[in-house]
Amino acid sequence: MDIRAVLFDVNGALIDIQTDERMEEVYRAISHFLTYQGIRLHRWEVCDLYFAVMKEQFSANRETYPEFDVVEVWREVLRRVATDYTRTLPPDKLETLPLFLAEVQRGIARKRLALFPQELEVLDRLKARYALGVVSDAQTAYAVPELRAVGLHAYFQTIIVSGDYGYRKPDARLFQKALDALQVDAAKAIFVGNDRYRDIFGAQQVGMKTVWFCSGLHPNNSHAAEPDYIVYRFADLPEAVDFLAAR
Known part of the structure; x- marks a missing residue:
């Protein structure tokens, strides 16, 4: 051949x-980071909202083997919890925050x-x-x-x-x-x-x-x-x- x-x-x-996307440390770190963006959520609130939005994304996908988009999940999470202060952040920062959160999430969840x-x-x-x-x-x-x-x-x-x-x-x-x-x-x-x-x-x-x-x-x-x-x-x-x- x-x-x-x-x-x-x-x-x-x-x-x-090896990764563990449910690891508590992941959402503790993200929760702490979000306070500097004007968003105050407990780590488990961040975790629950992330997986809820992911589930919604899967449910709305009509593909036989659906896949999610992690950056868009974080973008929707931010949209739902943004405060007046969050919306005053520089546009460039707001645009890149979802990707940054995806990278932080993966980096902390990674064990090997x-x-x-x-x-x-x-x-x-x-x-x-x-x-x-x-x-x-x-x-x-x-x-x-x-x-x-x-x-x-x-x-x-x-x-x-x-x-x-x-x-x-x-x-x-x-x-x-x-x-x-x-x-x-x-x-x-x-x-x-x-x-x-x-x-x-x-x-x-x-x-x-x-x-x-x-x-x-x-x-x-x-x-x-x-x-x-x-x-x-x-x-x-x-x-x-x-x-x-x-x-």
Whole structure:
């Protein structure tokens, strides 16, 4: 098989990450920050309002696999609790506050952000032979900065993030957007992911070959789809790609 591209999921497949968006410290910090914007809320009021607005956003979304927009969630939170003082803040500050809150929320919620062993060596080998891309169920507000933080951003010719489109994997359109950006046919591409439903089933819908990376961060949905190859270490990925390319 003439393989031209290898595409990846991010969390659990490219990045060893752990977060806790319900962590009390997240909303304590945001609550304290908001007092300087003229907004006085208890940390649990901030938390409850954030998740209520997110739920509303999901409910209003008519996609089969809906995705939320974290920046717009925080924008709506601010709109609902803004005081007269808040509305006197400089327009530039008001415009950037939702993104800032999304970044602060993610930064405090993050417990681990690391690469898998030998990952850069593997990506160097793959980049020399194939176009590389990303299709991630995430938010650009933190997915792209996290890729940069661990030194991965420059490896990829295209990065597709579900939060920018309002729908998430396994929606085939996300995979197709990445393939179109790389100008590669699905039959000549491999997708690497840690989720057998969102990643493996999703990529198979458009005709891609698939590698399931059992990274220890994979959800328990093993019944969802059968991958073409399974790896338990990132270091074994070149072997998987070579095997599929030879078929």
